[in-house]
Amino acid sequence: MASKVNPDPFTTRPEIEGTFGVVASTHWIATAVGMAILEKGGNAFDAGVATAFTLQVVEPHLNGPGGDVPVIVHDVKRGRTEVICGQGPAPARATIAHYKSEGLDMVPGTGLLAACVPGTFESWMMLLRDYGTMRVRDVLEPAISYARDGYPLVERACATIQTVEQLFRKHWPTSAAVYLPNGEVPKPGTIFTNKTLAATYARILNEAESGGGDRDAEIERARKAWSQGFVAEAIDKFCRTQEVMDVSGSPHRGVLSADDMARWQPTVEAPLTYDYGRYTVCKAGVWSQGPVTLQQLALLKGFALDGLDPTGPEFIHLQIECAKLAFADREKFYGDPKFSEIPIGTLLSDAYSDERRKLVTDKASLDFRPGSIEGFGGVVKLRRAEGQREAVGALGAGEPTVGRFGEVRGDTVHFDIIDKAGNMVSSTPSGGWLQSSPVIPELGFCLGSRAQMFWLEENHPGSLAPGKRPRTTLSPTMALRDGEPYLAWGSPGGDQQDQWITQFFLRHVHCSLNLQEAIDAPAWHSEHFPISFWPRTARPGVLVVENRVPKATIENLRERGHIVEVGPDWSEGRLTAASRVGVRRRAAANPRGMQGYAAGR
Helix, strand or coil, X not given: CCCCXXXXXXXXXXXXXXXXXEEEECCHHHHHHHHHHHHCCCCHHHHHHHHHHHHHHHCCCCECCECEEEEEEEECCCXXXXXXXXXXXXXXXXXXXXXXXXXXXXXXXXXXXXCCCCCHHHHHHHHHHHHXXXXXXXXXXXXXXXXXXXXXXXXXXXXXXXXXXXXXXXXXXXXXXXXXXXXXXXXXXXEECCHHHHHXXXXXXXXXXXXXXXXXXXXXXXXXXXXXXXXXXXXXXXXXXXXXXXXXXXXXXCCCCHHHHHXXXXXXXXXXXXEECCEEEEECCCCECCHHXXXXXXXXXXXXXXXXXXXXXXXXXXXXXXXXXXXXXXXXXXXXCXXXXXXXXXXXXXXXXXXXXXXXXXCCCCCCCCCCCCCCCCCCCCEECCCCHHHHHHHCCCCCCECCCCCECCXXXXXXXXXXXXXXXXXXXXXXXCCCCCCECCCCECECCHHHXXXXXXXXXXXXXXXXXXXXXXXXXXXXXXXXXXXXXXXXXXXXXXXXXXXXXXXXXXXXXXXXXXXXXXXXXXXXXXXXXXXXXXXXXXXXXXXXXXXXXXXXXXXXXXXXXEECCCCCCCCEEEEXXXXXXEEEECCCCHHHHCCCC
């Protein structure tokens, strides 16, 4: 006799549901640390800081202390959603003239010339001080413990180290000393330590607690140890004295100084928002690529998506064609609004979107088509991706993690947290990954490479200038539903972030998939526009889909003119998400890559 039980549709893991609080991140150890903070009485912001410091340790191939971060928070007490900009700017000596005097026509994708002011530590201290409740010790101790005592190294970290092994051996001996223990590439599951990094954070903690006083006093001393103390001094010395091989094929000294670090602090601003039906979607400003999600929604609002098959050709085609238009505008218009007026109001307006939407037909566009707004934007010269893979892989350039062709691309870290009170945080820390530049021996970590996103041409919103923020790919997201804070989500993945973020949202809103179903569903991305990372190339018309996309859909997309490449079954994105409705807290996490993440497999 058949059972009358009606099970939920298959998902790779259950959608987590409860009332106490939820933590979703890209690594299980970091998730456990964040949940432990909630269980000890911390709020979502305390948990976020502890999670972030732990991710620096357990996913060193994807982020590090020398990197950068945007954070979106909803604070119940304040009753508002805010963005913390932890994107450090270009150093004072980072001028186009200086880079061209070094014989460069692009900012290198690795090495010291690619470094901006590290933004993570100051941002986490701001989040802890202004939104959290705990002390520095509470949020730093887990990371110190894992760095000192060890954790199982994931397969992708080992693969990344193997890709840049010869670079470390020949040119970056300080990195080899940390990441080639006993002179060998570590095997997956190796209990890996970084005792120098542990000592760095332990010293910061000791200095924070050395003068007594309240929580704010400790946080202030920790900040000074970082940006005005021994950390800044070590970074300054390394940049001044070391000539470091980078992806250009020549060694260069850095331009980042202790003074750059001392003069910078993160800022808090209102999010950019777009109303999409009953939802208000919140993103960081045009110093990030986040608004391309809003632009996609502004375009997609004119199509009937309800009822479409989320793996069908019409759904995929419409999302990709709108993404092409939004990302083309990103290349032409986006930049630091402190340096250029960015016409974001026009870009999100109904009138502008209505005109741009007319360019979407039932055929794939193979052209690069940014919009036109008189008096705004800059010229983008397209570079086609040809013959770059060997250099990218061997010299550590591009986005972190090892891609399907052996190149380094496509990942970082992300977390979403909601506590019992309803406080929410969504963040995508990145940069300072182990292959970005050599380890600073006194500190145990390296600098980031976000300056590679600048252009060395004048008169563009994305042109390099001292004190200017590069247009980061990092893109956490929040959404209100019917005016109430509802959803936090995001994904690693560089230029793909706001493609997967948009796909997830459309599947959840238009196809009624729950958080886990929307993450598990087959995904895809376009490579039509210039990537943000060295060598800044594009692959016009290329659409990469997971093999789980139905064969009939793939054939239809090819008939429409898409140049479809089929990747492995579970290869697109590492989304996490969390939601709140009344007292209910839900969360979901991505299964992609977890086979490789499981030690020993």
